[in-house]
Amino acid sequence: MGSGQVTSSVPSGSSEFHGKHVTVAGLGVSGVPAARALHERGAVVTVVNDGDDARAREQAAELQALGVTVRLGDGDTLPEGTELIVTAPGWKPDKPLFLAAGKAGVPIWGDVELAWRLRGPDAAPWLAVTGTNGKTTTVRMLASILKAAGLRTAAVGNIGVSLLDAVLGEERYDVLAVELSSYQLHWAPSLRAYSGAVLNLAPDHLDWHGSMEAYAADKGRIYEGNKVACVYNVADSLTEDLVREADVEEGCRAVGFTLGTPGPSQLGVVEGLLIDRAFVEMRHKNAQELAEVCDVNPPVPHNIANALAAAALARSFGVPATAVRDGLRAFRPDPHRIEHVADLDGVAYVDDSKATNTHAAEASLAAYESIVWIAGGLAKGAVFDELVAKSAKRLRAAVLMGADRELIREALARHAPEVPVVDLDRTDTGAMLQAVTEAKRLARSGDTVLLAPACASMDMFTNYNQRGDAFAAAVRELGA
Structure with missing residues (x-):
């Protein structure tokens, strides 16, 4: 971990943007607030957007009424005179618009960078979280702990609440x-969090970043300039490597979290208790009980890790141990994240539709002893051999559906040939009822029927929420 002194960017007010020609790339959750904020500060704003659908036209009309220029269906051409681009996080770095900006020497910011620069002189510090999986759950746990400590807070960022709205709104x-994706971090060069955490790293979005190294480097940006703590996963050495490479403020510490017994400067688990050996006096000898494992909902291994990461960030901000316990007890997970749907004939039915990649599915499968696994969808370039090899001993059977189910079937044949497989050759939404029916037939009392697809949902469903809802509806229909 570097020791160079890094100071936060000076917040920029209206004067920085007055008369400046700014192109906002993309409408949607981030683009519209960015265009509004820049326009209010006197910028000459042009919005470019790839799509030209009804929603885009509606948003365009709202901005045009303010005097903002909007170009729909043309997101690749750099508007003449552009001095700055503020982009939606998902737009890829190799997009022609950005290549043209690079040649012209035009800087590119994301909405997170803009929010960071626009925050006021007395702005709230950011406790920031990234990782391949578990970000949303950890940030919501963190917000619950902070609220239990009596602090005014909100869960914002990639979680759905615009950081611009949080920074510029009237509420103090x-x-x-703050939840931050790798896309958002890529476009946020001057972000400096109070404390930051990388929960885990596994191959994901490599088509966007170009390589695992580039993906990890963008995740690691969350540590740059941290003031108090860089929180990493002891079980994932890549996260610790990123801490070592970070240039942070003097005095900032590396703090690990582990499902095992914690060493000094770590949080971990001892005899069913969450223990802090990082934010206590004389941490080489002392420890502080924070909560019981049963206070975590649900108390499955990867979710306990999420809770420890949230606790570490909260403790770095001075939150007392009782608030960690009370915040975890008050926390309720979002739907479709290890969500217990029902028990039928001694079999538990669990919806983890949010497990859209192999890393998330591996964590989900590791939480149960005997599983009938429902999987499949869009693989997004993933391979499944490691996932199946690690999980084979837990599988009673597998039911596969979706466009890329063959990839999972082949991995099962290689690494778990004794596991019965039902291959549903269909990609319509009605396939879910058949999948659950087959899973019910294969399950025995004490088993868990687990929807952990390890794939994206868009081949059959609008999103993972709709897929999880279909699973729950099928379970209820079979139980009626």
Whole structure:
């Protein structure tokens, strides 16, 4: 971990943008607030957007009424005179618009960078979280803990609440719990969090980043300039490597979390208790009980890790141990994340539709002893050999559906040939009822029927929420 002194960017007010020609790339959750904020500060704003659908036209009309220029169906051409681009996080770095900006020497910011620069002089510090999986759950746990400590806070960022809205709104916060994707971090060069955490790293979005190294480097940006703590996963050495490479403020510490017994400067688990050996006096000898494992909902291994990461960030901000316990007890997970749907004939039915990649599915499968696994969908370039090899001993059977189910079937044949497989040759939404029916037939009392697809949902469903809802509806229909 570097020791160079890094100071936060000076917040920029209206004067920085007055008369400046700014192109906002993309409408949607981030683009519309960015265009509004820049226009209000006197910028000459042009919005470019790839799509030209009804929603885009509606958003365009709202901005045009303010005097903002909007170009729909043309997101690749750099508007003449552009001095700055503010982009939606998902737009890829190799997009022609950005290549043209690079040649012209035009800087590119994301909405997170803009929010960071626009925050006021007394702005709330950011406790920031990234990782391949578990970000949303951890940030929501963190917000619950901070609220239990009596702090004014909100869960913002990639979680769905615009950081711009949080930074520029009338409500004043003591601290913000911020979820950041690798896309957002890529476009946020001057972000400096109070404390940051990388929960885990596994291959994901490599088509966007170009390589695992580039993906990891963008995740690691969350540590740059941290003030108090860089929180990493002891079980994932890549996260610790990123801490070592980070240039942070003097005095900032590396703090690990582990499902095992914690060493000094770590949080971990001892005899069913969450223990802090990082934010206590004389941490080489002392420890602080924070909560019981049963206070975590649900108390499955990867979710306990999420809770420890959230606790570490909260403790770095001075939150007392009782608030960690109370916040975890008050926390309720979002739908489709290890969500227990029902018990039928001694079999548990669990919806983890949010497990859209192999890393998330591996964590989900590791939480149960005997599983009838429902999987499949869009693989997004993933391979499944490691996932199946690690999980084979837990599988009673597998039911596969979706466009890329053959990839999972082949991995099962190689690494778990004794596991019965039902291959549903269909990609319509009605396939879910058949999948659950087959799973019910294969399951025995004490088993878990687990929807952990390890794939994206868009081949059959609008999103993972609709897929999870279809699973729950099928379970209820079979139980009626």
